[in-house]
Amino acid sequence: MKIAVLPGDGIGPEIMAEARKVLAALDLPGVILWEGDVGGIGYRRHGQPLPPETLEMARAADAVLFGAVGDPACDGLERHLRPEQAILGLRTALGLFANLRPATMFPGLEDLSGLRPEIAREIDLLIVRELNGDVYFGEKAIRTLDDGRRQGFDFMSYAEDEVRRIAHVGFRAAQGRKGRLCSVDKANVLETSQLWRDVVIEVSAEYPDVELTHMYVDNAAMQLVRNPGQFDTVVTGNLFGDILSDQASMCVGSIGLLASASLGESQTEFGTKGLYEPIHGSAPDIAGTGKANPMAMILSAAMMLRHSFGREADATRIETAVAQALADGVKGADLGGGAGTVEIGDEVLARL
Amino acid sequence: MKIAVLPGDGIGPEIMAEARKVLAALDLPGVILWEGDVGGIGYRRHGQPLPPETLEMARAADAVLFGAVGDPACDGLERHLRPEQAILGLRTALGLFANLRPATMFPGLEDLSGLRPEIAREIDLLIVRELNGDVYFGEKAIRTLDDGRRQGFDFMSYAEDEVRRIAHVGFRAAQGRKGRLCSVDKANVLETSQLWRDVVIEVSAEYPDVELTHMYVDNAAMQLVRNPGQFDTVVTGNLFGDILSDQASMCVGSIGLLASASLGESQTEFGTKGLYEPIHGSAPDIAGTGKANPMAMILSAAMMLRHSFGREADATRIETAVAQALADGVKGADLGGGAGTVEIGDEVLARL
Numbered sequence: 218m219k220i221a222v223l224p225g226d227g228i229g230p231e232i233m234a235e236a237r238k239v240l241a242a243l244d245l246p247g248v249i250l251w252e253g254d255v256g257g258i259g260y261r262r263h264g265q266p267l268p269p270e271t272l273e274m275a276r277a278a279d280a281v282l283f284g285a286v287g288d289p290a291c292d293g294l295e296r297h298l299r300p301e302q303a304i305l306g307l308r309t310a311l312g313l314f315a316n317l318r319p320a321t322m323f324p325g326l327e328d329l330s331g332l333r334p335e336i337a338r339e340i341d342l343l344i345v346r347e348l349n350g351d352v353y354f355g356e357k358a359i360r361t362l363d364d365g366r367r368q369g370f371d372f373m374s375y376a377e378d379e380v381r382r383i384a385h386v387g388f389r390a391a392q393g394r395k396g397r398l399c400s401v402d403k404a405n406v407l408e409t410s411q412l413w414r415d416v417v418i419e420v421s422a423e424y425p426d427v428e429l430t431h432m433y434v435d436n437a438a439m440q441l442v443r444n445p446g447q448f449d450t451v452v453t454g455n456l457f458g459d460i461l462s463d464q465a466s467m468c469v470g471s472i473g474l475l476a477s478a479s480l481g482e483s484q485t486e487f488g489t490k491g492l493y494e495p496i497h498g499s500a501p502d503i504a505g506t507g508k509a510n511p512m513a514m515i516l517s518a519a520m521m522l523r524h525s526f527g528r529e530a531d532a533t534r535i536e537t538a539v540a541q542a543l544a545d546g547v548k549g550a551d552l553g554g555g556a557g558t559v560e561i562g563d564e565v566l567a568r569l
Numbered sequence: 570m571k572i573a574v575l576p577g578d579g580i581g582p583e584i585m586a587e588a589r590k591v592l593a594a595l596d597l598p599g600v601i602l603w604e605g606d607v608g609g610i611g612y613r614r615h616g617q618p619l620p621p622e623t624l625e626m627a628r629a630a631d632a633v634l635f636g637a638v639g640d641p642a643c644d645g646l647e648r649h650l651r652p653e654q655a656i657l658g659l660r661t662a663l664g665l666f667a668n669l670r671p672a673t674m675f676p677g678l679e680d681l682s683g684l685r686p687e688i689a690r691e692i693d694l695l696i697v698r699e700l701n702g703d704v705y706f707g708e709k710a711i712r713t714l715d716d717g718r719r720q721g722f723d724f725m726s727y728a729e730d731e732v733r734r735i736a737h738v739g740f741r742a743a744q745g746r747k748g749r750l751c752s753v754d755k756a757n758v759l760e761t762s763q764l765w766r767d768v769v770i771e772v773s774a775e776y777p778d779v780e781l782t783h784m785y786v787d788n789a790a791m792q793l794v795r796n797p798g799q800f801d802t803v804v805t806g807n808l809f810g811d812i813l814s815d816q817a818s819m820c821v822g823s824i825g826l827l828a829s830a831s832l833g834e835s836q837t838e839f840g841t842k843g844l845y846e847p848i849h850g851s852a853p854d855i856a857g858t859g860k861a862n863p864m865a866m867i868l869s870a871a872m873m874l875r876h877s878f879g880r881e882a883d884a885t886r887i888e889t890a891v892a893q894a895l896a897d898g899v900k901g902a903d904l905g906g907g908a909g910t911v912e913i914g915d916e917v918l919a920r921l
């Protein structure tokens with residue numbers, strides 16, 4: 218079980234230390250942990266946000282545990298040198314095309330959602346976001362037009378096979394949940410979305426047990442506020458998934474608790490190779506203060522054990538310990554509590 | 570004062586009738602109302618969602634009062650024949666590049682927002698959405714690649730002058746409000762956004778009295794749930810504006826109450842030529858039942874009087890009458906009340 222540990226920037230190293238503590242306590246057989254630099258720290262030490270040695274390590278590993286990247290000191294750099302390129306680069310280099318972002322209300326935390334408690338309580342959804350295509354990776358530049366004007370452009374596209382493989386992930390995920398899949402697009406305006414919709418409908422023939430619906434992205438953003446309980450599994454493209462999954466995470470009120478898995482087609486001897494990261498960012502404003510909540514990072518490690526190493530029992534052990542700690546009132550500053558990074562790690566550990 | 574009245578599909582004609590009643594009651598000098606077909610009804614009667622005679626009428630008018638388009642019976646049609654093309658076509662043909670969408674909590678309606686009342690109550694924002702560019706109007710198609718795969722693509726772009734003119738609208742709007750402008754983009758991924766951000770910063774030099782901030786769209790979708798009270802004026806591109814303005818409207822809980830103005834550079838003898846429409850759609854499910862709430866349509870007429878005809882007093886008269894009716898408990902089904910379309914129109918009329 219080779220794990221590439223990439224703490225990254227800001228609070229990344231602090232929360233990663235707690236996740237490592239929890240993993241160590243599980244006494245997993247034959248675990249090898251490698252540590253590498255990514256993001257702003259990668260740039261500072263190696264001149265690149267995703268140094269070749271880090272990429273090589275990630276390629277060789279069975280799973281990547283990723284902290285967070287983002288460093289205000291890098292703001293002025295050219296795009297390819299900015300910290301975010303590390304995560305974008307890893308997603309494509311490793312072929313991690315399926316991003317799973319569950320958003321579930323943790324009992325007792327309803328008060329932290331921006332939504333009314335009775336609405337927030339109903340949220341139990343999984344967003345399956347495509348991660349290797351869309352307007353993220355098409356040709357893009359700022360160019361000067363013939364008439365001298367500057368123009369910024371980005372080419373948005375999906376090919377049918379790209380849609381097909383993420384659609385399968387969506388349908389299979391729905392099968393393991395309540396059997397409902399909502400595909401989100403903007404087919405009334407975008408041809409990329411029209412193809413997306415056509416292909417999702419084609420694929421649906423193979424999943425007669427899943428109920429498929431379609432929703433425009435503007436309506437989806439509305440429905441996530443009005444009645445998020447209507448969603449079970451949502452499948453959508455890279456850009457819409459970026460927006461809706463962040464919105465959904467705030468609807469459950471606890472961005473410091475949400476983990477995500479990015480999976481591809483590559484199988485290791487234990488399961489599916491993947492990258493696991495909290496959905497929150499590097500929070501440079503609280504880096505070094507010991508206030509960051511490591512729970513999302515710890516829960517990312519649990520997702521890793523489940524998806525990449527087939528260790529469902531260990532994953533559940535971690536998740537139960539986190540839920541228990543929360544139920545016992547162990548709350549970080551993000552949840553209105555006073556527990557610090559190390560303290561939260563210790564409390565989870567004590568409940569393993 | 571020449572007004573092109575385009576009721577459109579679904580509930581469009583019903584709510585438009587109430588708006589016309591209110592306009593008639595104001596006894597405006599020299600009003601000429603023309604009525605034309607758009608959307609599904611345009612297609613059915615003239616073979617096109619935006620028939621040439623309707624477009625000509627809209628061009629000749631000082632303002633366009635637009636109901637709603639959208640007709641499930643047209644779902645299978647080719648893209649250029651679908652009802653939505655009517656509104657997209659009018660926006661570009663008339664050069665209406667600036668969409669103003671105010672979202673404000675109506676007092677007493679806090680309970681209808683998906684958000685907690687104390688959060689929803691703080692909402693008082695204006696979204697300025699660019700309406701003539703972005704991925705909406707670039708080259709787009711479904712094509713077959715050399716290797717035989719189908720690919721859907723859409724070209725996203727903004728040229729500097731397109732950004733500059735909408736930035737000016739945003740800054741001027743902020744000047745008339747609390748002096749804060751938040752520009753929303755995805756500059757960490759999109760070059761279109763990078764240019765957007767650069768140009769907005771350039772333009773900001775002309776508005777030293779406006780405080781400019783930048784936010785990524787995924788974060789904006791989150792902040793609209795967590796703390797929407799932080800926003801005053803938001804300026805953003807066509808696609809992000811579509812998503813965020815619908816989300817914001819649900820945050821204030823009353824999509825049946827929100828109006829919008831789409832403005833260009835063309836001036837009439839009275840003010841700025843514009844198109845005014847409720848932000849809700851054609852609601853085919855309740856069309857013909859007499860249950861549609863005409864308030865957003867009536868408030869759109871008020872926006873028209875303000876922006877296109879310089880009749881601030883009349884606009885305020887209408888807005889006050891609507892607010893009064895609401896305060897008196899006149900509520901449509903969308904607000905949990907029992908008042909029907911005509912009844913609501915009459916109640917507003919009675920309070921003019």
Ligand SMILES: CC(C)[C@H](C(=O)O)[C@@H](O)C(=O)O
Pocket residue numbers: 301304305459757758787
């Ligand atoms: C950092 C950024 C490039 C990234 C994205 O847009 O995918 C982030 O927002 C995310 O969702 O992981």
Ligand SMILES: CC(C)[C@H](C(=O)O)[C@@H](O)C(=O)O
Pocket residue numbers: 405406435653656657811
């Ligand atoms: C109908 C559709 C094309 C339109 C848009 O996306 O602009 C609508 O959602 C809107 O916001 O007016």
